Amino acid sequence: MTTTDSPVVDNGVNVAALLGARDALSGAPEAAEFTWRASCTWRNGTHSHATVTGFTGLGAEQQHRTTYEYDIDHPECFASEDNGATPTEIVLVGLAGCLTAGVAAVAQMRDIQLRSVTATIEGQMNILGILGADPDVRNGFEQVTVRFAIDADASREDLEALIAQSQKRSAVFDIVANPTKVLVELA
Amino acid sequence: MIHTTAVVIGAGHAGLAMSRRLSERSIDHIVLERGQVANSWRTQRWPSLRLLTPNWQTRLPGLDYAGDDPDGFMPAADLATTLTDYAQFIGAPVRTATTVQALRARGPQGFQIQANDDLLCARAVVLATGACSLPAIPGIADAIPPSVTTLTPLAYRDPGQLPDGGVLVVGASATGVQLAAEIHRSGRPVTLAVGEHVRLPRSYRGRDIFWWLEATSLLAERYDEIDDLTRARHLPSPQLTGTPEAVTTDLNSLTALGIRIVGRLGRVVDGVAQFSGGLANTCALADLKMNRFLNRADEWATATSLDDDLRPPHRFAPTRVDPRIPMELNLTSGEITTVLWATGFRPDYSWLDIPVRDRTGRIRHDGGVVTGAPGLYVLGLPVLRTRASTYIHGAAADTDALARHLHSYLDNRLSAASRALPLVSAIRPARSGLAALFPRAPPGGAAAHRAVHHLGAAARAGPAWLAGGDDISGVRAATLGQRAGQHRPQRAVQPVDLLALQVADWRAGRDLGLPQDLVGQQVPDPGDLGLVKQAGLDRDRSLGDQGAELGPGDLSRVPAERVDVGVEQDAAEPALVEQRQAPAVGEPEREPVPRGLARLRVPARAVAAFCGPAVRRGDHDAPAHAEVDAEVRTRGSGRFRGPVRGAQPRGLAPHGLPAPVRGDQRAPDQRGTQLAGGVGPADERIGVVDGHDAPAQGQVGDQAAGGLDLRQLRHLAVTSAQGGEPVGGPA
Numbered sequence: 001m002t003t004t005d006s007p008v009v010d011n012g013v014n015v016a017a018l019l020g021a022r023d024a025l026s027g028a029p030e031a032a033e034f035t036w037r038a039s040c041t042w043r044n045g046t047h048s049h050a051t052v053t054g055f056t057g058l059g060a061e062q063q064h065r066t067t068y069e070y071d072i073d074h075p076e077c078f079a080s081e082d083n084g085a086t087p088t089e090i091v092l093v094g095l096a097g098c099l100t101a102g103v104a105a106v107a108q109m110r111d112i113q114l115r116s117v118t119a120t121i122e123g124q125m126n127i128l129g130i131l132g133a134d135p136d137v138r139n140g141f142e143q144v145t146v147r148f149a150i151d152a153d154a155s156r157e158d159l160e161a162l163i164a165q166s167q168k169r170s171a172v173f174d175i176v177a178n179p180t181k182v183l184v185e186l187a
Numbered sequence: 188m189i190h191t192t193a194v195v196i197g198a199g200h201a202g203l204a205m206s207r208r209l210s211e212r213s214i215d216h217i218v219l220e221r222g223q224v225a226n227s228w229r230t231q232r233w234p235s236l237r238l239l240t241p242n243w244q245t246r247l248p249g250l251d252y253a254g255d256d257p258d259g260f261m262p263a264a265d266l267a268t269t270l271t272d273y274a275q276f277i278g279a280p281v282r283t284a285t286t287v288q289a290l291r292a293r294g295p296q297g298f299q300i301q302a303n304d305d306l307l308c309a310r311a312v313v314l315a316t317g318a319c320s321l322p323a324i325p326g327i328a329d330a331i332p333p334s335v336t337t338l339t340p341l342a343y344r345d346p347g348q349l350p351d352g353g354v355l356v357v358g359a360s361a362t363g364v365q366l367a368a369e370i371h372r373s374g375r376p377v378t379l380a381v382g383e384h385v386r387l388p389r390s391y392r393g394r395d396i397f398w399w400l401e402a403t404s405l406l407a408e409r410y411d412e413i414d415d416l417t418r419a420r421h422l423p424s425p426q427l428t429g430t431p432e433a434v435t436t437d438l439n440s441l442t443a444l445g446i447r448i449v450g451r452l453g454r455v456v457d458g459v460a461q462f463s464g465g466l467a468n469t470c471a472l473a474d475l476k477m478n479r480f481l482n483r484a485d486e487w488a489t490a491t492s493l494d495d496d497l498r499p500p501h502r503f504a505p506t507r508v509d510p511r512i513p514m515e516l517n518l519t520s521g522e523i524t525t526v527l528w529a530t531g532f533r534p535d536y537s538w539l540d541i542p543v544r545d546r547t548g549r550i551r552h553d554g555g556v557v558t559g560a561p562g563l564y565v566l567g568l569p570v571l572r573t574r575a576s577t578y579i580h581g582a583a584a585d586t587d588a589l590a591r592h593l594h595s596y597l598d599n600r601l602s603a604a605s606r607a608l609p610l611v612s613a614i615r616p617a618r619s620g621l622a623a624l625f626p627r628a629p630p631g632g633a634a635a636h637r638a639v640h641h642l643g644a645a646a647r648a649g650p651a652w653l654a655g656g657d658d659i660s661g662v663r664a665a666t667l668g669q670r671a672g673q674h675r676p677q678r679a680v681q682p683v684d685l686l687a688l689q690v691a692d693w694r695a696g697r698d699l700g701l702p703q704d705l706v707g708q709q710v711p712d713p714g715d716l717g718l719v720k721q722a723g724l725d726r727d728r729s730l731g732d733q734g735a736e737l738g739p740g741d742l743s744r745v746p747a748e749r750v751d752v753g754v755e756q757d758a759a760e761p762a763l764v765e766q767r768q769a770p771a772v773g774e775p776e777r778e779p780v781p782r783g784l785a786r787l788r789v790p791a792r793a794v795a796a797f798c799g800p801a802v803r804r805g806d807h808d809a810p811a812h813a814e815v816d817a818e819v820r821t822r823g824s825g826r827f828r829g830p831v832r833g834a835q836p837r838g839l840a841p842h843g844l845p846a847p848v849r850g851d852q853r854a855p856d857q858r859g860t861q862l863a864g865g866v867g868p869a870d871e872r873i874g875v876v877d878g879h880d881a882p883a884q885g886q887v888g889d890q891a892a893g894g895l896d897l898r899q900l901r902h903l904a905v906t907s908a909q910g911g912e913p914v915g916g917p918a
Binding site (some may be wrong): 026029066143144160161164165167168173174176177178179 | 535
């Protein structure tokens with residue numbers, strides 16, 4: 001937090017609230033345990049429909065302002081109807097959204113006024129893996145590349161530090177970059 | 188049942204330093220040690236390990252390095268020897284081969300310690316068992332295939348104990364990078380799993396990195412002024428190695444050796460180790476933070492007009508991350524035969540039966556004053572009171588502050604009773620008792636005296652307990668009628684000064700005692716007022732190790748404006764290589780101090796202005812007399828010298844800490860603090876800055892609030908940008 005007289009930097013991030021939450025949750029660790037949820041219903045073919053409504057956190061059940069809905073499908077070249085983004089693209093969306101939020105928050109804390117931030121994200125994948133055609137090829141991304149174009153009152157070095165810190169504190173970056181235990185079971 | 192006033196658990200550098208401080212205050216105590224002095228350095232460190240800090244920085248209360256290799260790095264075995272010598276030198280009442288099984292609260296009487304088959308009762312207990320008693324091994328260790336040998340750094344001795352074949356070293360902090368290099372050189376191909384790490388060069392612009400860390404006051408940064416203390420205390424140790432060649436051991440140099448660098452070890456599934464894909468950013472962050480510190484160092488050099496004495500600024504190559512690094516490694520293929528967990532260490536408090544630990548098992552404390560257990564203290568943890576606490580030399584200031592707090596605690600507990608009783612001011616405790624625990628004198632009896640002779644001319648000059656600490660100059664200044672601000676006393680202890688000091692003590696109704704006199708004294712009963720108000724009780728003021736950490740982050744306190752600092756123009760700096768050579772015998776400028784700093788005459792005002800919040804009250808040793816000290820020091824013999832202080836850059840990197848007593852508290856017989864530099868605990872609110880002398884004070888109001896209620900949580904609320912970033916664990 002800064003209390004200097006420099007021009008007020010406003011990226012629309014409530015840093016005080018974030019820091020206050022950090023402070024409060026450090027003293028009440030059980031409230032820091034969150035569970036994020038989504039549900040997904042098959043429609044037809046590769047098309048499914050997902051909704052996000054509520055989550056658990058701060059020791060209680062929480063609700064989004066509204067229910068968010070997503071159509072998930074595959075493109076026509078996969079012999080699908082292309083009713084929505086592919087699951088892999090939604091992963092990229094999640095990563096880009098997480099890193100971009102982090103850029104804004106870190107910039108706010110570092111007194112960097114942002115004018116524009118655009119992330120371009122690519123995930124390279126060899127689909128021989130998911131097709132089961134080559135056992136040496138993994139299903140997932142070979143590599144993910146995120147490129148940030150940032151217009152801000154800051155040096156290039158500061159911006160590099162900004163995106164580095166955003167990665168360091170990013171949930172989805174961690175989810176994508178590091179192994180996560182995944183359990184899939186029959187209800 | 189054995190009664191004593193204080194018990195120190197652990198006879199490592201921190202416990203011994205505390206013993207010294209307690210002896211200075213004539214607080215009778217026992218040091219319990221499970222093995223022998225410096226046990227972990229003897230039994231739990233691999234032989235090739237050397238301290239990360241250069242020899243000139245390896246100093247303990249009353250003892251500075253005075254050997255012939257100030258720029259070298261002390262092997263673990265030498266440190267063990269040094270600590271053993273020190274224990275004798277200070278007459279530490281160490282009870283060796285004594286394992287503490289339980290420490291319990293004992294009502295208002297203090298504490299009860301079960302050690303071996305004995306019970307000890309004490310009113311105060313200092314936990315000095317260290318931060319690295321146990322290896323911190325991640326849970327995924329359970330998934331390592333049984334065909335693979337696993338071991339920890341505590342069990343590691345040399346590569347010869349490992350089977351042939353590849354070695355996966357998990358963790359790339361000081362331990363990991365050192366062992367990776369050593370093992371790889373043995374012909375066992377090493378893969379190094381790298382998590383979050385602190386990158387630092389061994390030297391920069393011709394000076395060791397610890398010269399910079401000290402000179403820029405980073406190490407003096409106090410725990411209660413660090414934005415994110417949790418982060419600071421959990422930073423991994425820097426990627427440094429102490430080698431005779433003083434080489435940098437970073438990931439680039441390890442890659443050049445042929446070591447394969449991979450990401451953080453995430454999990455092991457069906458015998459396959461999976462590594463993080465975030466290595467590039469992990470390395471980028473470490474590079475950024477290193478450069479942030481180097482920027483601060485350069486600004487400091489310019490601000491102090493040292494640029495001409497130093498090599499030109501430069502930057503190190505960014506860490507190269509091979510884009511083809513494997514994300515997985517099959518541990519069942521036979522390629523990897525050993526996994527070495529260089530994933531950090533943790534303290535062992537399994538014997539602590541007092542509920543003072545948080546949910547993660549860490550002791551809750553405020554600068555070493557354990558929360559919720561009056562009379563209980565902890566030492567030797569990373570960033571305990573300053574960033575220097577992480578290293579050996581930090582114990583000097585930490586123990587000074589905590590001994591003062593402990594002393595104050597003992598006084599306050601009995602203050603009500605003592606008002607009703609005549610003050611017994613000159614009772615010498617009976618001699619008996621403790622002889623049952625250990626010889627009255629340290630092993631060899633006269634060995635302590637020999638040690639004094641060996642360890643320094645100045646120590647020889649008088650009672651050893653007078654010899655150390657910052658009080659010397661202050662006390663003498665007072666007794667000689669000098670105001671520190673008017674005429675700086677020489678810090679070398681001269682016989683005339685000691686005489687004056689003894690006279691002063693005599694006038695004050697105090698008794699002087701050699702530490703040997705303290706050793707072996709039995710106190711009849713800890714409740715005996717005579718113990719606390721015994722003779723010689725005065726209020727004068729006076730680690731860490733390689734597994735610990737430092738934080739080059741948050742290095743933003745360098746003011747932009749250049750300050751005027753007078754620099755004594757001396758000969759040009761010798762080349763780096765030359766610095767590492769052993770000095771000619773008697774070479775006067777071969778000082779165990781950062782070169783350059785020792786020769787500086789820095790006006791205190793400029794230093795105070797520059798150092799800002801890091802400059803503290805209690806810095807009695809201005810750098811102005813470095814030349815005098817250097818001269819005196821050459822009279823000493825042996826590796827260490829006694830109380831000759833000086834040549835450390837104290838004026839620039841002060842270690843003086845505020846008294847943990849409240850600002851309005853002062854013992855009737857308090858001395859020293861208020862005399863040296865003219866600032867004492869009672870003066871803290873005044874904000875005296877002695878313009879002529881050493882920088883006197885910073886953050887005056889901060890200290891005036893008092894030490895007993897220091898606000899540890901304050902940092903969370905005022906976190907700055909970098910400080911607001913919690914840190915992950917070591918790799």
